[in-house]
Amino acid sequence: MHQLVRLGNEVEQALREGRPVVALETTVINHGPPYPGNLEWALDICRAVREGGATPAVIGVAQGHFLVGMTGSELDRFAVTKDIPKASARDLGPVLASGGLGATTVASSLLIADAAGIPVLSTGGLGGVHRNAPVTFDISADLLQLTRSQVAVVCAGAKSILDIGRTLEYLETLGVPVIGYRCKDFPAYYSTSSGFPNPQRADELTALAAAIDLHWRAGATGSAVVTAPIDAADALDGARIERAVHRALREAEQDGVHGAAVTPYLLKSVSAATGGRSAAATRAVLIGSARLAGQVAGALADRQE
Ligand code: PSU
Ligand code: MN
Numbered sequence: 001m002h003q004l005v006r007l008g009n010e011v012e013q014a015l016r017e018g019r020p021v022v023a024l025e026t027t028v029i030n031h032g033p034p035y036p037g038n039l040e041w042a043l044d045i046c047r048a049v050r051e052g053g054a055t056p057a058v059i060g061v062a063q064g065h066f067l068v069g070m071t072g073s074e075l076d077r078f079a080v081t082k083d084i085p086k087a088s089a090r091d092l093g094p095v096l097a098s099g100g101l102g103a104t105t106v107a108s109s110l111l112i113a114d115a116a117g118i119p120v121l122s123t124g125g126l127g128g129v130h131r132n133a134p135v136t137f138d139i140s141a142d143l144l145q146l147t148r149s150q151v152a153v154v155c156a157g158a159k160s161i162l163d164i165g166r167t168l169e170y171l172e173t174l175g176v177p178v179i180g181y182r183c184k185d186f187p188a189y190y191s192t193s194s195g196f197p198n199p200q201r202a203d204e205l206t207a208l209a210a211a212i213d214l215h216w217r218a219g220a221t222g223s224a225v226v227t228a229p230i231d232a233a234d235a236l237d238g239a240r241i242e243r244a245v246h247r248a249l250r251e252a253e254q255d256g257v258h259g260a261a262v263t264p265y266l267l268k269s270v271s272a273a274t275g276g277r278s279a280a281a282t283r284a285v286l287i288g289s290a291r292l293a294g295q296v297a298g299a300l301a302d303r304q305e
Contacts, residue, residue, distance in 0.1 A: 008069025020297030052294020061102030122293035128167030157187035209299035234284035
Protein backbone atom coordinates (compact mmCIF):
# COMPACT_ATOMS: atom_id res chain seq x y z
CA MET A 1 0.00 0.00 0.00
CA HIS A 2 1.05 3.53 -0.80
CA GLN A 3 2.88 4.83 2.28
CA LEU A 4 0.86 8.05 2.60
CA VAL A 5 -2.54 6.32 2.44
CA ARG A 6 -4.44 5.72 5.71
CA LEU A 7 -7.36 3.39 4.97
CA GLY A 8 -10.44 3.41 7.19
CA ASN A 9 -11.09 -0.03 8.74
CA GLU A 10 -14.21 -0.76 6.75
CA VAL A 11 -12.60 0.29 3.45
CA GLU A 12 -9.49 -1.74 4.21
CA GLN A 13 -11.55 -4.85 4.84
CA ALA A 14 -13.69 -4.35 1.72
CA LEU A 15 -10.61 -3.93 -0.48
CA ARG A 16 -8.94 -6.96 1.06
CA GLU A 17 -12.03 -9.08 0.33
CA GLY A 18 -12.41 -7.73 -3.20
CA ARG A 19 -15.72 -6.06 -2.39
CA PRO A 20 -16.76 -2.86 -4.23
CA VAL A 21 -15.64 0.52 -2.86
CA VAL A 22 -16.49 4.04 -4.08
CA ALA A 23 -14.18 6.99 -3.51
CA LEU A 24 -15.73 10.40 -2.72
CA GLU A 25 -13.96 13.80 -2.79
CA THR A 26 -14.02 16.15 0.19
CA THR A 27 -16.45 18.38 -1.72
CA VAL A 28 -19.29 16.16 -0.48
CA ILE A 29 -18.66 17.60 2.98
CA ASN A 30 -16.78 20.83 2.74
CA HIS A 31 -17.52 22.70 -0.48
CA GLY A 32 -20.79 21.42 -1.93
CA PRO A 33 -23.37 21.43 0.88
CA PRO A 34 -24.54 24.49 2.81
CA TYR A 35 -23.24 24.81 6.38
CA PRO A 36 -24.50 23.65 8.85
CA GLY A 37 -26.13 20.42 7.78
CA ASN A 38 -23.17 19.37 5.65
CA LEU A 39 -22.34 16.41 7.88
CA GLU A 40 -25.89 15.06 7.35
CA TRP A 41 -25.42 15.45 3.60
CA ALA A 42 -22.14 13.59 3.66
CA LEU A 43 -23.77 10.75 5.59
CA ASP A 44 -26.69 10.67 3.13
CA ILE A 45 -24.24 10.46 0.21
CA CYS A 46 -22.37 7.62 1.92
CA ARG A 47 -25.72 5.88 2.47
CA ALA A 48 -26.46 6.21 -1.25
CA VAL A 49 -23.17 4.45 -2.07
CA ARG A 50 -24.25 1.63 0.28
CA GLU A 51 -27.69 1.43 -1.36
CA GLY A 52 -25.80 0.97 -4.62
CA GLY A 53 -24.02 -1.99 -3.03
CA ALA A 54 -20.56 -0.60 -2.21
CA THR A 55 -18.54 0.78 0.71
CA PRO A 56 -18.04 4.57 0.70
CA ALA A 57 -14.50 5.97 1.06
CA VAL A 58 -14.47 9.72 1.68
CA ILE A 59 -11.04 11.12 0.81
CA GLY A 60 -9.21 14.08 2.35
CA VAL A 61 -5.76 15.19 3.44
CA ALA A 62 -4.95 15.41 7.16
CA GLN A 63 -1.75 15.59 9.18
CA GLY A 64 0.56 14.56 6.38
CA HIS A 65 -1.55 11.62 5.20
CA PHE A 66 -4.27 10.75 2.73
CA LEU A 67 -7.42 9.70 4.58
CA VAL A 68 -9.32 7.15 2.51
CA GLY A 69 -12.56 6.21 4.24
CA MET A 70 -13.07 8.80 6.99
CA THR A 71 -14.48 7.81 10.38
CA GLY A 72 -17.47 9.68 11.81
CA SER A 73 -15.23 12.02 13.80
CA GLU A 74 -12.97 12.71 10.81
CA LEU A 75 -16.04 13.51 8.69
CA ASP A 76 -17.20 15.82 11.47
CA ARG A 77 -13.83 17.58 11.59
CA PHE A 78 -13.98 18.24 7.84
CA ALA A 79 -17.60 19.38 8.22
CA VAL A 80 -17.00 21.96 10.96
CA THR A 81 -13.60 23.35 9.92
CA LYS A 82 -14.05 26.52 7.88
CA ASP A 83 -11.97 27.33 4.81
CA ILE A 84 -10.04 24.10 4.44
CA PRO A 85 -7.59 24.81 1.61
CA LYS A 86 -8.64 23.40 -1.77
CA ALA A 87 -6.05 20.77 -2.65
CA SER A 88 -5.91 19.87 -6.34
CA ALA A 89 -3.31 17.46 -7.73
CA ARG A 90 -0.47 20.00 -7.74
CA ASP A 91 -1.16 21.05 -4.14
CA LEU A 92 -0.83 17.64 -2.50
CA GLY A 93 2.88 17.86 -1.62
CA PRO A 94 2.62 21.31 -0.02
CA VAL A 95 -0.61 20.44 1.83
CA LEU A 96 0.89 17.18 3.14
CA ALA A 97 3.96 19.11 4.25
CA SER A 98 1.81 21.70 6.04
CA GLY A 99 0.48 18.99 8.34
CA GLY A 100 -3.00 20.53 8.14
CA LEU A 101 -6.25 19.62 6.40
CA GLY A 102 -6.76 19.65 2.63
CA ALA A 103 -10.05 19.46 0.71
CA THR A 104 -9.50 17.23 -2.29
CA THR A 105 -10.83 18.03 -5.77
CA VAL A 106 -11.69 15.45 -8.42
CA ALA A 107 -8.08 15.60 -9.67
CA SER A 108 -6.43 14.92 -6.31
CA SER A 109 -9.10 12.40 -5.30
CA LEU A 110 -8.41 10.45 -8.50
CA LEU A 111 -4.71 10.34 -7.69
CA ILE A 112 -5.40 9.16 -4.13
CA ALA A 113 -8.13 6.64 -5.08
CA ASP A 114 -5.75 5.11 -7.61
CA ALA A 115 -2.97 4.94 -5.01
CA ALA A 116 -5.37 3.18 -2.63
CA GLY A 117 -6.54 0.70 -5.29
CA ILE A 118 -10.11 2.03 -5.55
CA PRO A 119 -11.32 1.89 -9.17
CA VAL A 120 -14.50 4.02 -8.89
CA LEU A 121 -15.05 7.65 -7.85
CA SER A 122 -18.33 9.50 -7.57
CA THR A 123 -18.72 13.25 -7.99
CA GLY A 124 -21.42 15.74 -8.91
CA GLY A 125 -19.70 17.32 -11.89
CA LEU A 126 -16.24 17.23 -13.41
CA GLY A 127 -14.09 20.31 -13.66
CA GLY A 128 -13.32 21.19 -17.28
CA VAL A 129 -12.57 23.86 -19.85
CA HIS A 130 -13.68 27.25 -18.55
CA ARG A 131 -15.76 29.47 -20.82
CA ASN A 132 -13.02 32.08 -21.16
CA ALA A 133 -10.26 29.46 -21.57
CA PRO A 134 -9.35 30.68 -25.08
CA VAL A 135 -8.07 33.84 -23.33
CA THR A 136 -7.18 32.65 -19.81
CA PHE A 137 -6.02 29.05 -20.53
CA ASP A 138 -8.13 28.05 -17.51
CA ILE A 139 -8.63 24.30 -17.91
CA SER A 140 -9.22 22.21 -14.81
CA ALA A 141 -6.49 19.80 -13.71
CA ASP A 142 -9.37 17.31 -13.32
CA LEU A 143 -9.16 16.66 -17.07
CA LEU A 144 -5.42 15.96 -17.24
CA GLN A 145 -5.58 13.79 -14.12
CA LEU A 146 -8.10 11.59 -15.93
CA THR A 147 -5.16 10.50 -18.11
CA ARG A 148 -2.94 9.76 -15.11
CA SER A 149 -5.20 7.72 -12.82
CA GLN A 150 -7.09 4.57 -13.74
CA VAL A 151 -10.53 5.15 -12.24
CA ALA A 152 -14.14 5.06 -13.44
CA VAL A 153 -15.64 8.46 -12.60
CA VAL A 154 -19.42 8.56 -12.20
CA CYS A 155 -20.90 12.07 -12.48
CA ALA A 156 -23.72 14.22 -13.80
CA GLY A 157 -21.47 15.54 -16.57
CA ALA A 158 -19.46 18.71 -16.05
CA LYS A 159 -20.26 21.79 -14.00
CA SER A 160 -22.66 24.15 -15.77
CA ILE A 161 -20.28 27.11 -15.30
CA LEU A 162 -17.98 25.50 -17.93
CA ASP A 163 -17.74 25.39 -21.70
CA ILE A 164 -19.19 21.91 -22.11
CA GLY A 165 -18.52 21.61 -25.84
CA ARG A 166 -14.81 22.36 -25.41
CA THR A 167 -14.66 20.12 -22.33
CA LEU A 168 -15.91 17.21 -24.46
CA GLU A 169 -13.39 18.05 -27.21
CA TYR A 170 -10.61 18.05 -24.64
CA LEU A 171 -11.73 14.68 -23.24
CA GLU A 172 -11.65 13.30 -26.77
CA THR A 173 -8.10 14.60 -27.28
CA LEU A 174 -7.03 13.00 -24.01
CA GLY A 175 -8.49 9.63 -25.01
CA VAL A 176 -10.95 9.50 -22.13
CA PRO A 177 -14.11 7.51 -22.89
CA VAL A 178 -17.36 9.26 -21.94
CA ILE A 179 -20.24 6.82 -21.59
CA GLY A 180 -23.81 7.87 -20.87
CA TYR A 181 -25.60 5.38 -18.64
CA ARG A 182 -29.15 5.14 -19.98
CA CYS A 183 -28.90 8.69 -21.32
CA LYS A 184 -28.26 10.14 -24.75
CA ASP A 185 -27.04 13.61 -23.75
CA PHE A 186 -24.04 14.64 -21.69
CA PRO A 187 -25.66 16.21 -18.61
CA ALA A 188 -24.80 19.65 -17.23
CA TYR A 189 -24.89 19.11 -13.46
CA TYR A 190 -28.11 20.97 -12.53
CA SER A 191 -29.68 20.27 -15.95
CA THR A 192 -30.40 16.92 -17.56
CA SER A 193 -28.81 17.93 -20.87
CA SER A 194 -25.90 20.12 -21.96
CA GLY A 195 -27.17 20.01 -25.53
CA PHE A 196 -24.23 17.78 -26.50
CA PRO A 197 -24.57 13.99 -26.91
CA ASN A 198 -22.50 11.52 -24.90
CA PRO A 199 -19.92 9.99 -27.27
CA GLN A 200 -20.92 6.49 -26.04
CA ARG A 201 -23.90 4.98 -24.32
CA ALA A 202 -24.61 1.85 -22.26
CA ASP A 203 -28.06 0.77 -21.07
CA GLU A 204 -27.07 -2.11 -18.80
CA LEU A 205 -24.60 -2.21 -15.93
CA THR A 206 -22.90 -5.31 -17.31
CA ALA A 207 -22.35 -3.60 -20.68
CA LEU A 208 -21.08 -0.47 -18.93
CA ALA A 209 -18.63 -2.44 -16.77
CA ALA A 210 -17.46 -4.41 -19.82
CA ALA A 211 -16.73 -1.19 -21.73
CA ILE A 212 -14.69 0.22 -18.83
CA ASP A 213 -12.87 -3.01 -18.03
CA LEU A 214 -11.99 -3.62 -21.68
CA HIS A 215 -10.74 -0.03 -22.03
CA TRP A 216 -8.22 -0.95 -19.34
CA ARG A 217 -7.50 -4.44 -20.64
CA ALA A 218 -6.81 -2.87 -24.01
CA GLY A 219 -3.92 -1.07 -22.33
CA ALA A 220 -5.33 2.34 -21.46
CA THR A 221 -3.90 3.60 -18.19
CA GLY A 222 -6.31 6.51 -17.76
CA SER A 223 -9.83 6.95 -16.46
CA ALA A 224 -13.28 6.50 -17.98
CA VAL A 225 -16.19 8.86 -17.38
CA VAL A 226 -19.73 7.59 -16.79
CA THR A 227 -22.51 10.16 -16.95
CA ALA A 228 -26.05 10.04 -15.63
CA PRO A 229 -28.24 13.13 -15.27
CA ILE A 230 -29.98 14.60 -12.24
CA ASP A 231 -33.60 13.36 -11.90
CA ALA A 232 -35.83 15.56 -14.05
CA ALA A 233 -37.94 16.44 -10.99
CA ASP A 234 -34.90 17.95 -9.24
CA ALA A 235 -33.40 19.68 -12.31
CA LEU A 236 -33.20 23.47 -12.49
CA ASP A 237 -34.31 25.61 -15.42
CA GLY A 238 -31.43 25.77 -17.91
CA ALA A 239 -32.13 29.34 -19.05
CA ARG A 240 -32.11 30.59 -15.48
CA ILE A 241 -28.79 28.86 -14.78
CA GLU A 242 -27.35 30.39 -17.97
CA ARG A 243 -28.31 33.90 -16.84
CA ALA A 244 -26.77 33.29 -13.42
CA VAL A 245 -23.55 31.96 -15.00
CA HIS A 246 -23.25 35.02 -17.25
CA ARG A 247 -23.67 37.35 -14.32
CA ALA A 248 -21.20 35.35 -12.21
CA LEU A 249 -18.61 35.51 -15.02
CA ARG A 250 -18.98 39.31 -15.27
CA GLU A 251 -18.62 39.71 -11.50
CA ALA A 252 -15.60 37.38 -11.38
CA GLU A 253 -13.90 39.50 -14.02
CA GLN A 254 -14.72 42.75 -12.20
CA ASP A 255 -13.41 41.28 -8.94
CA GLY A 256 -10.22 40.05 -10.65
CA VAL A 257 -10.79 36.43 -9.56
CA HIS A 258 -8.37 33.99 -11.14
CA GLY A 259 -6.66 30.62 -10.69
CA ALA A 260 -8.00 28.06 -8.23
CA ALA A 261 -10.47 30.60 -6.82
CA VAL A 262 -12.50 30.79 -10.06
CA THR A 263 -14.52 27.57 -9.73
CA PRO A 264 -15.57 28.07 -6.07
CA TYR A 265 -16.41 31.73 -6.81
CA LEU A 266 -18.61 30.92 -9.80
CA LEU A 267 -20.36 28.00 -8.09
CA LYS A 268 -21.12 30.12 -5.04
CA SER A 269 -22.43 32.99 -7.14
CA VAL A 270 -24.69 30.75 -9.27
CA SER A 271 -25.96 29.02 -6.18
CA ALA A 272 -26.77 32.37 -4.51
CA ALA A 273 -28.65 33.49 -7.63
CA THR A 274 -30.76 30.35 -7.77
CA GLY A 275 -31.56 30.36 -4.06
CA GLY A 276 -32.28 27.23 -2.05
CA ARG A 277 -33.22 25.27 -5.15
CA SER A 278 -29.62 24.84 -6.23
CA ALA A 279 -28.69 23.36 -2.86
CA ALA A 280 -31.46 20.79 -3.27
CA ALA A 281 -30.30 20.11 -6.82
CA THR A 282 -26.66 19.69 -5.71
CA ARG A 283 -27.80 17.18 -3.12
CA ALA A 284 -29.85 15.28 -5.71
CA VAL A 285 -26.88 15.18 -8.09
CA LEU A 286 -24.43 13.92 -5.45
CA ILE A 287 -26.86 11.28 -4.18
CA GLY A 288 -27.82 10.05 -7.65
CA SER A 289 -24.17 9.74 -8.74
CA ALA A 290 -23.20 8.01 -5.49
CA ARG A 291 -25.92 5.36 -5.83
CA LEU A 292 -25.00 4.63 -9.45
CA ALA A 293 -21.28 4.59 -8.58
CA GLY A 294 -22.00 1.88 -5.99
CA GLN A 295 -23.68 -0.21 -8.69
CA VAL A 296 -20.85 0.41 -11.17
CA ALA A 297 -18.28 -0.62 -8.55
CA GLY A 298 -20.25 -3.84 -8.02
CA ALA A 299 -20.45 -4.59 -11.73
CA LEU A 300 -16.70 -3.97 -12.11
CA ALA A 301 -15.92 -6.19 -9.11
CA ASP A 302 -18.06 -8.97 -10.64
CA ARG A 303 -15.79 -8.95 -13.69
CA GLN A 304 -12.72 -9.56 -11.53
CA GLU A 305 -14.05 -12.87 -10.22
N1 PSU B 1 -17.73 21.99 -5.79
C1 PSU B 1 -17.70 23.16 -5.12
N2 PSU B 1 -16.52 23.84 -5.07
C2 PSU B 1 -15.38 23.35 -5.66
C3 PSU B 1 -15.44 22.11 -6.35
C4 PSU B 1 -16.63 21.48 -6.39
O1 PSU B 1 -18.73 23.60 -4.61
O2 PSU B 1 -14.33 24.00 -5.59
C5 PSU B 1 -14.17 21.55 -6.95
C6 PSU B 1 -14.32 20.11 -7.44
O3 PSU B 1 -13.67 19.31 -6.50
C7 PSU B 1 -13.62 20.10 -8.80
C8 PSU B 1 -12.84 21.39 -8.74
O4 PSU B 1 -12.80 18.97 -8.95
O5 PSU B 1 -13.71 22.25 -8.06
C9 PSU B 1 -12.43 21.95 -10.06
O6 PSU B 1 -11.74 23.16 -9.82
P1 PSU B 1 -10.78 23.80 -10.91
O7 PSU B 1 -11.67 24.30 -11.99
O8 PSU B 1 -10.06 24.90 -10.18
O9 PSU B 1 -9.86 22.71 -11.32
MN1 MN C 1 -8.53 26.61 -13.07
